[in-house]
Amino acid sequence: MKKYRSWSVVLILALAFFGWFITSRFFPFRLGLDLAGGTQLTYKADTASIPQADISGAMETLKDVIERRVNLFGVSEPVIQVEGAGAFSRENRLIVDLPGVTEIQEAITLIGQTPTLEFRLMKEGITSAPTATSTLDDYFVSTGLTGRFLSRAILEFNNQSGGEPIVSLQFNAEGSELFSKITRENVGKVLAIILDGEPITTPVIREEITGGKAVISGNFNPQEAKTLVRNLNYGALPLPIELVGTQTIGPSLGTTAVNAGIKAGMWGFILVALFLILWYRLPGFVATIALSMYVLISLAVFKLIPVTLTAAGIAGFILSIGMAVDANILIFERMKEELKRGRSLTDAIHEGFHRAWLSIRDSNISSLITALVLFWLGTSAVKGFALTFGLGVLISMFTAITVSRTFLFALPQKGESKVSKFLFGSGFKK
């Protein structure tokens, strides 16, 4: 009993700590778009023109390109995900989350362009640095050489200069001719490589290059060079995208939903606690402490992972508050049964935990199966629900069993007095 008492103190301290952690500023809760307000855009990528093996690489590059565009737009913390084709979908999709953005017209226009790669000559006599209003055309002249003419880019290491990474480009026949013409006529000038309207490298032409092979040497580190190669290889591929879904939620709807969720959660908790204490008395009170522990640990876990909370996710969590005490109820009912059979209080508590375990385990496994399948079903709303619900099942197994056992055993168990009989009894009848 002494052991359980010291553990109880530890648990109460932990309770206080979690309480502090949840209300603290550290690791803020991450709210989904439906609660924080913002826009989710779903794009379909047309991958018909590229070979199967290149699709995932191309999608990654598409993602990078769009990430860059979104960053240009000044969105804080955009989330961009690739959703590959699978058993249920023949389409490769890109899902773009723009928190806080509700005026989406400009964003859509900006994102919607197909990624382009082009080679442009830098104008001569440029002295001023680019300003916010200057455009590409102010600085560069189009050469007609675009990603369409590039057959591939390779990462190499220059043996002469101590293994410095360089990027070598191979043009196709048509491109080689164009490239040799450009280089012949413009020796000494800068030929910029521009991805999506942004110069990614600005090498100087040293001599005419025939044979369609060009080398870009710069102050790359290997990682930069690798990214460049990938961008050149895949960014060069035209991967048209089409908007297939838009979801925008204004901030006021989200705030209302968060407040409603908190209110429902608090009342749900209060109702369950009242029921437990009125029906199961002292064990019910212990279960309420275990339930508080459950709520606090779950919220802390949501903060730490972090779980993106959606309206459905909050609903899942509230539902799990009702389910978390199931294990306690099974244990207490079993305890009551064992008491009726004439066991001592301590034995009854032991047996209650021991014997209820099988049905607790089996029933929780079925809930976990559901949570897993739901997670896979996976629109963001459903995923949010599945995640909070599934985590809830796992955490509640710990709190309902371990936490309540610790507290119950920490209590004195004389068991013969009327008071303790009342306290450990339940329901309306004696």
Place this chain on the structure above:
Amino acid sequence: MFVVKYRKIFYSLSAILMVVSLWAMFYFGFNFGIDFRGGTITQVSYQADRPEQTELDEALKGLNIGNHVLQPTGEQGYVLRTKELTNEEKETVLSILSQNNKNPLTVEKYDSIGPVVGSELKNKSYTALAIVILCIVLFITYAFRKVSQPVASWKFGMATIVALLHDVIIPTGLFIIYIHYNGGEIDVLFVTAILAILGYSVHDTIVVFDRVREHLRTNREKSTKENFETTVGKSVSETFGRSINTSVTIFLVLVALYFLGGEATQNFALVLLFGIIVGTYSSIFVASPLLVTLEKLQKKS
């Protein structure tokens, strides 16, 4: 135990509810939300008083966007349901709703989903439903594998399937009847609720089955001859209280969610409420007596 003794009455009650539910499904049909069939929902709120609905309806009819449904929402807003809109169409629709900015508005919510994404999600949902049922049945069969006398373990699985179908069909039927009169849609949250109900219903069923398993084991150890009907009846009556109580706690949080949890999850809470009630009922009054019926059938053959 009355539950086992009068099982035919409970079977009949369930059968009637199932028939009513199936009838509702065929008669009213499934009003799928845009996440399943594609389409656009636009919710706006006006800074001042909202314009007359008839005016807006007229103007929207003039557009070439097919049928639309315009409904007032809150004090100063409208919800507009249309086919999937393109960007240009969206701009036109918004300017009509704001009457060329005469009535400034804020877009509270704009949901547009393409038909392909929708039908994919629908297929995925059906599959998810099938997978959950299959996994649960397999799991039950596995968990009760050591039970072979007097009923084979797969019969526990069988009884569970019937209970699960019961718990899918009746809440679906009730919800369809509800939305027919009060408005609402079958959306992905509905599917989520149904799947959660499945997980829960079996939760309750396991508690009773687990007790049956325990009794069978002790009877065998003590070589007590006991009628299977008596064993099941005893198990049901012993676990009656906890089946009800575990459902009560969930019922309580769902009531809180329904009344306080906001619009987005209200129908979700309602489906779950239907499901918890029906699921608890089926665990006690359908699944367990079914074990007895299955055993009787086995004896006859």
